[in-house]
Amino acid sequence: MLGRQPAPIPRGKTIDQLAAPLIPEGLPSDLLQRRPDILQAEQNLVAANANVGATRALYYPNISLTGALGSVSTVFASLLTDPATTWLVAAGITGPIFTFGGIEEQVASAEAQERQAQLVYRQTILNALRETNDALTGTQTKLNEVEMQRQRVDALRESARLSRLRFDKGLADYLEVLVAENELFAAELAGVRVQSERYVQLINVYQAMGGGWVDIATQASSQVSSQSKPASAQ
Secondary structure: OOOOOOOOOOOOOOHHHOOOOOOOOOOOHHHHHHOHHHHHHHHHHHHHHHHHHHHHHHHOOOOOOOOOOOOOOOOHHHHOOOHHHHHHHHHHHHOOOOOOOHHHHHHHHHHHHHHHHHHHHHHHHHHHHHHHHHHHHHHHHHHHHHHHHHHHHHHHHHHHHHHHHHHHOOOOOHHHHHHHHHHHHHHHHHHHHHHHHHHHHHHHHHHHHOOOHHHHHHHHHHHHHHHHHHHHHO
8 A cells, every 4th residue: 555565563652652643623525535436436427428428429420521422622512512412411411310219229328327427426425424424423432432431440540559558558358459450450451442442433534534634633733732832831
């Protein structure tokens, strides 16, 4: 996909230290034009329109107006005065018309394919909008779940610390410590799972929008960080 050999992946950070891009406000719907399915449906529609034009062109007679109707070096107006030449011209004109409905059927088929391409194009756009809405909603939901799980882990970590302290002071048995630490461990595993699901939703957003919003998010994040530096310094 990158057109080069994969480079080593930097390691050493925990999942909490991974910087996930925040989705900025006001992203334009033009980003959806980068989706491969929309590009394909658009090109199919262009091809269908061109096919209609090419099929309708069969109605027009394929005749030469000068020099190719049985007469040499004679203009088209003089050809019409010759009965034999007039018959040739008329045959060339009426030939594409009297085809027992063949051309009409081809035109109708091409127009039906064009209407089908239009419906597919519209359906593809609606599907892209639906996938984008689902991905954005899922991202927000997972972001809320991550925050709630973080608060739960903090509370259980404090509970485990107090249980250990009570055990050290002889006010509780070790079973209370084990229960508190098991609950903390289960909450931490759930937190990692929810965090991973949030990254999956971010990937879904990138796929649904066709990419491109990460650059906007990076610029917005840099602007926010630059504006917050003087306030933090004070």
